[in-house]
Amino acid sequence: MSPLLTVEDLAVEFRTEDGVARALDGVSFTVEAGETVAIVGESGSGKSVTALTVLGLLRRPPARIVRGSVRFRDRELLRLSRDELRKIRGKDAAMVFQDPMTALNPVQRVGKQIAEAIRLHSAVSRQQAMARAVDLLGLVGMAQPGTRARQYPHEFSGGMRQRAMIAMAIANDPALLIADEPTTALDVTIQAQVLSLLRTAKQETGAATVLITHDLGVVAEMAERVLVMYAGRIVEQADVRSLFASPRHPYTAGLLASIPRLDVESQTLTPIPGSPPSLLAPPPGCPFAPRCALRQGRAECVSERPALREVDGHATACHFAELAE
Amino acid sequence: MAVRRFLRHKLAIAGVVVLLLVVLATVCAPLLTGHDPLKVDLSQVRQPPSGEHLLGTDGSGRDVFARLLYAGRVSLLVGVFSALLAVVIGSVLGAVAGILGGWVDALIMRAADVFLSFPVLVVMIVIAGILGPSITTMVIAIGLFTWPRAGRVVRGVTLSLREREYVQAAQAFGARTGWLVVHHVLPAVLGSVVVVATIAVADGILIEASLSFLGLGVQPPQPSWGNMLTDAQRLTVISQMPWLWIPPGVAVAVTVLSVNFVGDGLRDALDPRESS
Amino acid sequence: MGAYLVRRVLVSVLVLVLVSIGIFWLFRLAPGDPVEMMLPPQNRGPGSEAFIAAKRAELGLDEPVWVQYFTWLGNAVTGDLGYSLDTGRSVSDLLGERVGPTVYLMGLSLLLALVIAVPLGLLAAVRKGRFADYAASVVSLGAVCTPPFFLGILGIYVFSLKLGLLPSAGMSTPGQYSVGDSLSHLLMPLVILAFSQSGQFTRYVRSSVIAELHADYVRTAEAKGVSATGVVTRHVLRNALIPVITIVALSLPNVLAGAVVIETVFAWPGMGQLAIASFQGRDYPVIIGFALFFSIMVLLSNLIADLLYTLVDPRVSLR
Numbered sequence: 001m002s003p004l005l006t007v008e009d010l011a012v013e014f015r016t017e018d019g020v021a022r023a024l025d026g027v028s029f030t031v032e033a034g035e036t037v038a039i040v041g042e043s044g045s046g047k048s049v050t051a052l053t054v055l056g057l058l059r060r061p062p063a064r065i066v067r068g069s070v071r072f073r074d075r076e077l078l079r080l081s082r083d084e085l086r087k088i089r090g091k092d093a094a095m096v097f098q099d100p101m102t103a104l105n106p107v108q109r110v111g112k113q114i115a116e117a118i119r120l121h122s123a124v125s126r127q128q129a130m131a132r133a134v135d136l137l138g139l140v141g142m143a144q145p146g147t148r149a150r151q152y153p154h155e156f157s158g159g160m161r162q163r164a165m166i167a168m169a170i171a172n173d174p175a176l177l178i179a180d181e182p183t184t185a186l187d188v189t190i191q192a193q194v195l196s197l198l199r200t201a202k203q204e205t206g207a208a209t210v211l212i213t214h215d216l217g218v219v220a221e222m223a224e225r226v227l228v229m230y231a232g233r234i235v236e237q238a239d240v241r242s243l244f245a246s247p248r249h250p251y252t253a254g255l256l257a258s259i260p261r262l263d264v265e266s267q268t269l270t271p272i273p274g275s276p277p278s279l280l281a282p283p284p285g286c287p288f289a290p291r292c293a294l295r296q297g298r299a300e301c302v303s304e305r306p307a308l309r310e311v312d313g314h315a316t317a318c319h320f321a322e323l324a325e
Numbered sequence: 326m327a328v329r330r331f332l333r334h335k336l337a338i339a340g341v342v343v344l345l346l347v348v349l350a351t352v353c354a355p356l357l358t359g360h361d362p363l364k365v366d367l368s369q370v371r372q373p374p375s376g377e378h379l380l381g382t383d384g385s386g387r388d389v390f391a392r393l394l395y396a397g398r399v400s401l402l403v404g405v406f407s408a409l410l411a412v413v414i415g416s417v418l419g420a421v422a423g424i425l426g427g428w429v430d431a432l433i434m435r436a437a438d439v440f441l442s443f444p445v446l447v448v449m450i451v452i453a454g455i456l457g458p459s460i461t462t463m464v465i466a467i468g469l470f471t472w473p474r475a476g477r478v479v480r481g482v483t484l485s486l487r488e489r490e491y492v493q494a495a496q497a498f499g500a501r502t503g504w505l506v507v508h509h510v511l512p513a514v515l516g517s518v519v520v521v522a523t524i525a526v527a528d529g530i531l532i533e534a535s536l537s538f539l540g541l542g543v544q545p546p547q548p549s550w551g552n553m554l555t556d557a558q559r560l561t562v563i564s565q566m567p568w569l570w571i572p573p574g575v576a577v578a579v580t581v582l583s584v585n586f587v588g589d590g591l592r593d594a595l596d597p598r599e600s601s
Numbered sequence: 602m603g604a605y606l607v608r609r610v611l612v613s614v615l616v617l618v619l620v621s622i623g624i625f626w627l628f629r630l631a632p633g634d635p636v637e638m639m640l641p642p643q644n645r646g647p648g649s650e651a652f653i654a655a656k657r658a659e660l661g662l663d664e665p666v667w668v669q670y671f672t673w674l675g676n677a678v679t680g681d682l683g684y685s686l687d688t689g690r691s692v693s694d695l696l697g698e699r700v701g702p703t704v705y706l707m708g709l710s711l712l713l714a715l716v717i718a719v720p721l722g723l724l725a726a727v728r729k730g731r732f733a734d735y736a737a738s739v740v741s742l743g744a745v746c747t748p749p750f751f752l753g754i755l756g757i758y759v760f761s762l763k764l765g766l767l768p769s770a771g772m773s774t775p776g777q778y779s780v781g782d783s784l785s786h787l788l789m790p791l792v793i794l795a796f797s798q799s800g801q802f803t804r805y806v807r808s809s810v811i812a813e814l815h816a817d818y819v820r821t822a823e824a825k826g827v828s829a830t831g832v833v834t835r836h837v838l839r840n841a842l843i844p845v846i847t848i849v850a851l852s853l854p855n856v857l858a859g860a861v862v863i864e865t866v867f868a869w870p871g872m873g874q875l876a877i878a879s880f881q882g883r884d885y886p887v888i889i890g891f892a893l894f895f896s897i898m899v900l901l902s903n904l905i906a907d908l909l910y911t912l913v914d915p916r917v918s919l920r
Contacts, residue, residue: 090826102817444858454880574751
């Protein structure tokens with residue numbers, strides 16, 4: 001059986017005042033039914049653009065899909081009409097966004113917003129949809145869901161809004177749930193609750209989950225498989241244990257070194273020096289070369305772009321992956 | 326960068342060209358017509374357009390083309406001076422509100438709301454009705470009741486500026502408010518103020534036209550685009566002498582439109598984020 | 602809610618007092634003493650001085666300024682705005698009979714302006730940068746830039762004088778009242794006033810909708826599977842109209858100012874026509890009555906704007 005989601009050689013550009021930015025440059029990955037995949041990387045690495053492209057939510061213009069394919073349940077999403085795509089969005093594939101403060105319509109009652117998601121995809125009455133919305137709010141752990149459903153988003157705390165967003169996303173039992181930085185905007189204590197809720201949601205629906213985050217702690221807790229993105233490309237891909245145990249790309253290694261760890265005595269964090277390259281005029285070689293600790297003046301790194309290749313069960317885009325620690 | 330963006334704006338360029346032509350025509354009025362806009366000639370009353378009188382003559386036999394050109398001077402000057410006054414008052418009060426904050430800010434902004442909600446036209450009915458109409462009164466009234474637009478813009482920029490580190494540093498070094506305004510606030514708000522001022526000129530010209538049309542502004546025999554239309558309150562003038570009222574009406578519309586195009590172009594050029 | 606309202610009303614009253622002081626001060630600046638005007642110098646003889654002094658005392662003009670102000674204010678509050686110098690009728694009566702036609706014209710044109718502006722602004726925003734957007738900009742900019750009285754004159758020229766379709770003046774033809782007749786009188790002033798107002802409104806609606814189209818909740822709605830039309834009608838429109846409603850309420854005084862001009866052009870028997878007539882006749886008491894009435898209306902529309910805002914936006918609660 002083919003995977004639930006197959007993304008192949010996806011390239012996306014943005015037109016800006018200063019020129020064309022290559023936001024995604026040949027991204028390929030798969031997501032199997034029911035698994036949890038994390039996409040990690042710094043902001044601007046293309047994580048969110050990937051998610052938006054999959055669901056057809058990119059604003060075009062300024063974005064333009066240059067090439068590639070997105071197959072979901074054996075249908076090519078990039079070739080679907082708007083209406084066909086709309087029938088999939090919110091039903092088979094749903095999304096949770098980063099900032100729950102702004103992601104809900106401020107002038108519509110929360111219950112109605114959830115009920116709308118239900119009514120768009122199944123022929124139920126207003127009352128039935130509202131009853132289901134109240135059930136969903138209860139399911140995501142909200143006390144007094146009936147009262148809450150009649151309230152406006154501004155009457156909710158950040159964590160509660162994110163719960164409502166999750167309730168909305170799982171309303172139609174999706175097969176794929178994409179969560180774009182679902183905990184970034186929340187307090188640390190609330191983050192744990194929302195993550196556990198995402199796990200519950202997954203158990204309830206059996207949905208494959210794509211978790212986009214820059215927080216490796218979240219990755220370790222949630223994901224089975226990890227994709228590391230840098231400058232619009234996937235630079236490493238591996239199962240979560242092996243990625244944390246032995247990264248095969250210097251960027252991943254750098255990311256891991258920059259996490260504060262409780263179990264190690266060292267007090268010094270080692271952030272990766274430098275900043276990501278401009279997407280307007282990417283360097284010809286490895287985009288990470290200017291910041292790479294492993295490069296040590298090797299000419300290959302600035303002349304030739306490394307392709308993803310298999311090293312120790314990881315896929316890694318580094319000429320010298322064998323040397324990475 | 327800004328210049329390039331402005332030049333890309335075709336309507337703005339068209340606006341500049343038209344506006345230059347209008348200004349040039351009014352400034353060079355004596356070169357374009359040999360007629361005196363004030364000279365009454367009762368043998369030549371209400372003549373239709375001809376080679377001698379390009380746009381005909383009015384009820385007192387004055388040349389309409391000459392009046393149109395000289396009227397342009399008055400209308401443009403009223404627009405420019407009232408806009409200047411509005412921008413000066415608005416910038417000063419806006420900067421003060423933004424820098425001092427607190428109750429001063431609250432008071433100034435409240436006053437801005439109140440001033441903005443009284444249309445100049447109505448204010449002028451009262452002032453002109455009691456003190457009698459004059460150009461000076463009109464310019465002052467327009468400036469006094471349109472400053473809040475500039476005030477809000479300047480206050481907004483000043484507030485955002487106050488958060489910047491270098492301004493806070495200057496304040497920490499004991500810089501005085503006046504110094505801050507001259508060295509930091511004015512340069513930062515210049516772009517937005519130019520845009521607001523341009524739109525204010527357009528508004529000033531429109532308000533002048535309405536006021537003078539109603540007899541509240543420029544008084545005859547001095548011509549202005551607004552008061553040239555006053556005669557067109559009589560049906561015979563409207564139906565039989567369109568040369569009396571169509572040219573000044575079109576002149577106002579075209580000039581105001583051009584100024585607005587220039588303003589839009591400037592806004593896009595100086596603040597690309599707000600471009601439409 | 603109560604406390605908030607009370608505070609807003611108090612502020613409005615304070616502003617009204619300031620405005621009334623301004624008006625009274627202007628009144629005092631008016632050239633000519635009312636008593637002097639009663640008795641032109643050439644008619645004066647022996648005993649005139651005593652007459653003038655007595656008349657001044659009778660009218661309270663020998664009192665200190667602040668006493669005069671409070672006397673005047675007290676009278677104004679009880680509805681006594683004096684008498685027209687022109688017709689001798691009470692100013693409050695004169696104003697009273699003019700309010701109806703003006704409110705009728707203003708209300709309908711405000712409504713029509715919104716009926717034009719909301720769809721046009723929405724269309725321009727959704728089709729941003731395309732033909733419909735440019736067409737809408739041209740129309741709305743034309744409305745903003747053309748003096749309404751010029752449009753009025755143009756309308757009379759075309760529709761009344763050349764085509765003979767519509768009457769050029771008044772609210773009805775004297776002696777032959779009918780619905781059709783009133784409507785034909787209403788049409789031109791209504792459409793022209795509405796059109797001039799719609800320009801500004803269209804631009805506000807457009808920019809407000811464009812701003813909302815970039816909001817995060819729009820993407821959420823799209824992710825739910827809401828269609829492009831549904832996003833606009835069910836989500837964007839209400840959010841976008843919240844600021845517009847306030848602006849419309851705040852623009853009431855401007856609509857009245859526009860009505861002053863249009864009433865003059867079309868001889869519409871409203872407040873505006875009265876104001877211009879009394880300006881031309883230097884009929885001070887009527888002018889001042891008009892000014893007070895107008896100020897109250899301005900402050901009321903500010904209050905209405907505040908109230909409407911709290912009603913349509915669930916995030917704002919009256920404190």
